Amino acid sequence: MTTASSRMAVDRRTFLRGCAGAALTIALASAPRQVKGSAVEAKREWRNKQQGMAYRRLGRTGFMVSEVLCGGDPIRPDNYKHLELALDMGLNYFDMAPAYGKGECERAYGKLIAASSRRERVFMNTKISSFNDVRNRLYKEIFDSLPSAKQDAIVKKARAMRERRGVEKPGYFLKYFNSQDRQFEPTYLSNAMRPDYGHRVEGSSEFRRTFVESIEGSLKRAGTDYFDLVMCPHGANSPEEVQVPEIFETFAMLKKQGKVRYLGVSSHNDPAGVLRAATESGKYDVVMMAYNVINGGYLERAIREAASKDMGLIAMKVAMAVATHHKALQPIPEWRIQKVHRIVPGDMKAPMKAYLWALQNPNISAVASNLWDENYIRENLSLAGRKVQLQPA
DSSP: OOOHHHHHHHHHHHHHHHHHHHHHHHHHHHSOOOOTTOOOOOOOEEOSOOTTOOEEEOGGGOEEEESEEEOSTTOBTTBOTTHHHHHHTTOOEEEOOTTGGGGHHHHHHHHHHHGGGOGGGSEEEEEOTTHHHHHHHHHHHHHHTSOHHHHHHHHHHHHHHHHHHTTTOBTTBOOOSTTGGGGHHHHHHHHHHHHHHHHHHTTOHHHHHHHHHHHHHHHHHHTOSOEEEEESSTTOOSGGGGOOHHHHHHHHHHHHTTSEEEEEEEESSSHHHHHHHHHHHSOOSEEEEEOOTTTHHHHHHHHHHHHHTTOEEEEESSGGGTOOSOGGGOSOOHHHHHHHHHHSOSSOOHHHHHHHHHHTOTTOOEEEEOOOSHHHHHHHHTTTTOOOOOOOO
16 A cells, blocks of 8 residues: 555655756746747746846746745834845845735835835735635535534535545645644535535625735735735635636736736645646646645645646745744654755755755745845855755655
């Protein structure tokens, strides 16, 4: 019987053997296509290009992003000026969301770009943080109106879906923040109801209103008139959440208005499932998913398929597999830390090795990194462009 751990080991060996060939494939795919009479071309868009920083193409967006990005968790109006150093070192991508500090992260970035007209030096991404809550609330309102026998049947179906998909199996599911595991129950209750009640929910005008109001608020807080990228949903927990038609219709409307340029999605739970669904939809340009030295084997095939469709891929929660600032999740299991030390040679901290591990995958455009202060900036940005020979786990 094939175990999860053995599958991961096989996937890791396949990844190591394939790195050189995959790197060549991506390099060729990224080169401008010289097709006479055709507008099809691998475009490039540069911002804040600095010597010493390495950049990769973010899929079909053409954004040449710094290999290390700035995540939004620690960025607040009283903690952002250190990012001036990051800009000087060539960082050019800011990640944010209304959920980070109840909008305070976006306000902080707004203060940063207001100085010296920095907006055109960076790519800015925000998210629609409340989208999943609206979906689950609409389904729950229907659920509460049903007879108890019907409710019991739906709950049973939802549990069976979760178990069948294996979204919580150890090694694939990692807990990165305290409320993360509590998102499965409402998500799968909604998914179980979708075949019978989706016609009453998935086309709801509340989705459009939520999307529009969220973007308008984010634009105001960040002090910009457009976002290069918007991710909806923020933290998709299942494939069904990237199949809501109103996402695409509302995005198209906002894009026509010049307020957003490209569409993405982020995912902590079931990242491979969400990535596959986003790729198959043909609607998403970028996926930012939890990808690290622990769960990586489960995502490799989905990543290769997405890259073949020119999807931009950002790895997040890379270092949180081996380190965390959430006290409730400390200490990190020692075996995880020892694993990254075995795989990545050299005398470095485990989180730095974790980033290096992810950056050896040529299909990954960048890693999202929490830059708490200047020390984190100097350490994490120093990893850009570094190549290492990964060792067996």
